[in-house]
Amino acid sequence: MSLPQAQQETQSFVKQRWLGNSRRFASLLEGLLYLLPSILLFTVFLFYPLMKTLYLSFFYSDAQGVPLSFAGFDHFVQLFSSSSFMTSMKATLLFVLYTVPPGIILALALALLANEKLRGIGFFRTIFSSTMGMSVAASSVIWMFMYNPAIGIANRFLTWAGLSEIQWLLDPGWALISVSIATIWMNTGFTFMILLGGLQNIDSQLYESAKIAGVSRFYSLRKITLPMLSPTLFFVITVSMINAFQTFGQIDILTKGGPMETTNVIVYAIYKDAFINYNVGSASAQAVLLFFGILIVTLIQFKLGERKVHYQ
């Protein structure tokens, strides 16, 4: 190889690399251009406010939310020593407990029923998913009427069944349960839809083999359906828990956090502190706790999910 030739090759190599680099750079720019609208909005309306919430939780602010002086962990210390916040935490956790497991079991039962191949099954599937089209506001108004102590159907049913009447939304012992029942109904549509989709994705040959082997229906439910459905169940449990932590609308319409703060779940407490009591610092501290609460739930779910879930 002569010297000029080698020189030429080096030159062309450098040129190629430079071209490659610039092409890579161009494609980076182009990619970011497509992502720009989303990145911009996520920055302005998600990442920035999240940081700002964290920041505000360490400050005393005026009614407009302008930080005045550094508060350190004061807001957090105050929260954990306030009985009102403890009631709110208890209400939130109880609400998750009352709505998530029963809600998923109900939706699963409906999905199993609606997964049978029968004539007219499409009609039932539509009915069971119908609450997905119901807004929280509309559903809450309907349930408020049903819970009306004098004219609602709930107490009329109890009287008809020979039981004593209940002050559903006014009795501190019943209010959270009443809201939970309404919430389970509202969420069933979505949960049902996802679970039915999961059931329909299960390979029907598995059932054929089970049938040939002559196993009982209960056995195939336990040994085929549930394991194969586990990724879907896992998804539904995570989403339902996160949703339960974020409940607001039904509380605002049905109980306004009462009676005696028994239904004052965390998002409602944040709303009240920020927009009614103008205590932005305390509201932000609770928002930070909500964020970490949901983060922990998600992480635990994923850790458990890794081990327990059976992926196809």
Next chain:
Amino acid sequence: MSWGQKLFTYALLLIAAAIMFFPIIYAFLISFMQGGEVLQGNLWPEEFTLANYINAFEKVPLLTYLFNSLIVSFLIMLGQVIFSSLAAFAFVFIPFKGRNVLFFIFISTMMIPWEATMVPNFQTVQMLGWLNSYTGLTVPFFAMAFGTFLLRQQFKTIPKELYEASQVAGISNFRFFRSVVMPVSKTSLVTLGMYCFLTAWNMYLWPLLVTNDEQVRTVQIGLKQMQSQEISTEWGVVMAGVVMVILPTLLLLFLGQKRLQEGLTKGALK
């Protein structure tokens, strides 16, 4: 399935359907009743009257609210579908350094509860002068990680050869996006659009915070207002309002239930 089993399943299905659908039917029935009947706690109206509907439209600007909700939901749907598909296109077809990290960041935004950011968001919207405007009601929701994720799954099914061929033919990325990727993914786009519309129509907390003016108030907030003002006496009117609010989304759901179910399951599981 044997005859008996079939009968048993149908019986269970019917009972479950009756219970699940009861509150909706109940709302419809009440909305056609006269005031006195409602207070007696009747289940079936003696006579179906439209008086409550006329009342509802006369007492509250229900028509304005419905129109506002329609505009807001449509804008959010459009914004989410466009932004998500642009982002998903980049994640599938444009290779660049850091793409996977960026995608992970997108997905992680799904873990951030929107409520944890509402106070600063309110301040931002106030500062921008967007309170009581369609802009303030819609723009903060245009970016959507779930939609991006769903469409990414769909775009991945488009054969790479198609993209390579278009590159050889010298077609620009954006033209490929517009005239190949979008038309091919029509089904997924419609499903996502439906989901976005449903969610936007049913939004409650944010419209409650950023509107106090009848001119832009959405129908969900109008309903809350109706219920808190008329509560004791005019349940029939309130239920007429409820029916007007749920009718559009119920129809949408009845028409697209199957498609929605398939689309969401695909997004959730793969």
